[in-house]
Amino acid sequence: MTPTKKGSDKPKVAFTLDQIEKEAHPDIEPLRMGVGGKVIELRSPMDMEASALVDLLEAMEQNAQMSELGEAAQAIKMLPVLLGEENYQILLDAKASFPALMKISEKVEAYYEEAFAAVGVDDPKGSSSQ
Known part of the structure; x- marks a missing residue:
């Protein structure tokens, strides 16, 4: 170790x-739905604090392990986690149909996957599917 100057x-x-945050932060538009x-607005997962993102990924992983529910039930169960409880309640209050919730779930998951891909994460759920 080099001695420091007096x-x-x-x-x-x-x-x-702060420098790393600016350098690592991709410019991803929020996902908005009327x-x-x-207007429901989902911030990019890249705008989340690390602890919130860890919670989201854990919920996604747990959901993927519940194969007995079936794909449709899994998607609906995950929607409040993906959207946030308040945004999900807005959909319920608007009396969204089951098929609409399924389609919304697909779009939200695609948005998150694109956000992860933008920073070089291929499979945020850690699954080996395909």
Whole structure:
């Protein structure tokens, strides 16, 4: 270790978290959907704090393990997690049909997959499907 010069006790910093956040943050538009005169907006998962993203990924993983529910039931069960409870309630209050919820689920999952792909994550759910 090289001794520091007297008077410069501060360690030299190569980069800061703020610099990394700016560098690593892809410019991904939020996903917006109109529902009965309201707009539901989903921020990119890249705009989430790490702990919220971990919670989302854990919920996605648990959902994928519940194969006995069937694909449609899994999608509906995941929708509140993907959208957020408040946004999901807006859909329920608007009396969204089951087929509409399924289609919304597909679009939201595709949006999240595109966001992960933008930063080089191929399979955020960690599944080996395909």
